[in-house]
Amino acid sequence: MVEKKAFVTGHPIAHSRSPKIHGYWLKTYGIDGSYRAIDVAPADFLEFLRTLQANGLEGGNVTIPHKEVAFARVERRDEAAEMIGAVNMLWLEDGVLWGGNSDWIGFAGNLDEHAPGWDKNGPAVVLGAGGAARAVIHALQVRGVRDIRIVNRTLARAQELADRFGAGVTAHGAVGDLLADAGLLVNTTSLGMHGDATLAADPAGLPGHAIVSDIVYVPLETPLLAAARARNLKTVDGLGMLLHQAVPGFERWFGKRPEVTPELRAMIVADIVAK
Numbered sequence: 115m116v117e118k119k120a121f122v123t124g125h126p127i128a129h130s131r132s133p134k135i136h137g138y139w140l141k142t143y144g145i146d147g148s149y150r151a152i153d154v155a156p157a158d159f160l161e162f163l164r165t166l167q168a169n170g171l172e173g174g175n176v177t178i179p180h181k182e183v184a185f186a187r188v189e190r191r192d193e194a195a196e197m198i199g200a201v202n203m204l205w206l207e208d209g210v211l212w213g214g215n216s217d218w219i220g221f222a223g224n225l226d227e228h229a230p231g232w233d234k235n236g237p238a239v240v241l242g243a244g245g246a247a248r249a250v251i252h253a254l255q256v257r258g259v260r261d262i263r264i265v266n267r268t269l270a271r272a273q274e275l276a277d278r279f280g281a282g283v284t285a286h287g288a289v290g291d292l293l294a295d296a297g298l299l300v301n302t303t304s305l306g307m308h309g310d311a312t313l314a315a316d317p318a319g320l321p322g323h324a325i326v327s328d329i330v331y332v333p334l335e336t337p338l339l340a341a342a343r344a345r346n347l348k349t350v351d352g353l354g355m356l357l358h359q360a361v362p363g364f365e366r367w368f369g370k371r372p373e374v375t376p377e378l379r380a381m382i383v384a385d386i387v388a389k
Contacts, residue, residue, distance in 0.1 A: 118147040120367040121174035123162065127151045131382055132175055135360050138381060139372040147368050149174075159183055166206060172367040173205030173212075175360075181245065188213030197279075198248045203363045217249035220359025221329070222257060227358070227374065228350045229325045236297025236323075237261035239289070241314050243271040246302040246329055251279050263292050265315070293319035299342075301328040306336030317342040328352050332386055353382060 122132040128151065136149035152174075154162045159180050166173070176184045184201040185191065192214040195201050201213030225232040238259050240247055243266035254262050262283045266272035272285035286292060293299065293315070301314040307330045315338065317326055326342035331352035339349045357374045365371040 118145070118172050118368055119170055120147070120149045120172050120363070121152045122149070122177060123152045123154045123174060123180060124177035125153055125155050125179060127153045127177070130177065131356065131385060132360060134382060134385060135357060135378065136364055138378050139364055140368070143370050143372065145368050145370060154180070156180070156183070160187060163187055163211065166204070166211065167209070173203070173363070174367075175363055176202050176204060184213055194218055194252060197252050198245070200245050200248070202359070203366075205366050214362070215249065216359045216362045217246065217355070218253035218256065219362055220355040220357070221250050222253040223358030223361070223374070224352075224354030225325070225327060225350055227354055229348050232298060232325050233257035233259055235325060237263065237295060238298040238300065239263045239265060239292050239296045240300050240302060241265050242302035243268070243275050244302065247275060250300055250302055250329070251275060251283065255279060259298075263296070265289050265292065289315050289319070291319070293317070294321070296320060297324055299324060299326045301330065301336070301338050304330065306330050306338055308332060311337055313341060314338045317345055317347060320345070320347060322347070324348070325350065329355055331356060334383065334386065353379065357382070
């Protein structure tokens with residue numbers, strides 16, 4: 115049997131933990147395959163896409179800065195990629211290059227694992243209006259959340275997303291009193307990343323049943339999550355989103371649906387701590 119090969123590409127890409135995640139699953143399930151990081155500069159990305167099949171690649175993940183270009187250049191897109199406007203997963207099907215988005219699956223899977231019932235907890239407040247916010251909003255809509263409030267300092271960007279996703283999604287330039295009845299607060303901005311002490315929002319305004327999630331996973335406990343935990347609110351860090359978004363791609367490229375296990379999480383946490 116020919117070894118199946120997949121990849122993650124970005125620029126830079128050496129920091130990616132995806133090879134560790136997929137490598138763990140390949141070893142766990144005894145699959146003859148490989149998954150490696152390939153650094154591709156923006157000027158070379160279209161040529162990289164054109165030569166996937168010739169290079170024997172089944173497909174792979176796409177990250178910054180290639181997601182939007184991949185979205186524009188694939189021949190077919192899944193529904194999630196269409197809604198989110200970005201592609202993070204590529205695969206070849208009968209010679210046709212497909213693009214999909216599994217970030218929303220990562221977000222929903224992470225909350226399902228660590229805060230079951232999150233989708234029935236009430237209105238959601240989403241901080242930020244970038245690509246990650248789009249994936250989160252798509253997940254919220256798929257799971258039936260009907261009141262989604264986007265908060266972004268540049269109101270026009272929040273409004274653009276509200277218009278894109280339609281009924282039940284509203285745009286706001288500040289948090290104000292939006293948290294008073296919220297059941298879920300999600301930070302999709304970079305605030306709190308890599309030692310930044312800025313609080314993305316003050317969870318003091320949330321009701322006691324609220325869940326607070328941050329898609330940042332370095333550090334695992336951001337200032338927002340620390341403040342929420344101090345209030346005894348349920349918190350969910352961003353690492354699970356990274357782990358769960360990897361599941362659909364691995365299944366597509368290697369033919370086995372993998373599990374996100376405590377052992378896998380512990381391995382990635384150890385890697386984060388070591389660096």
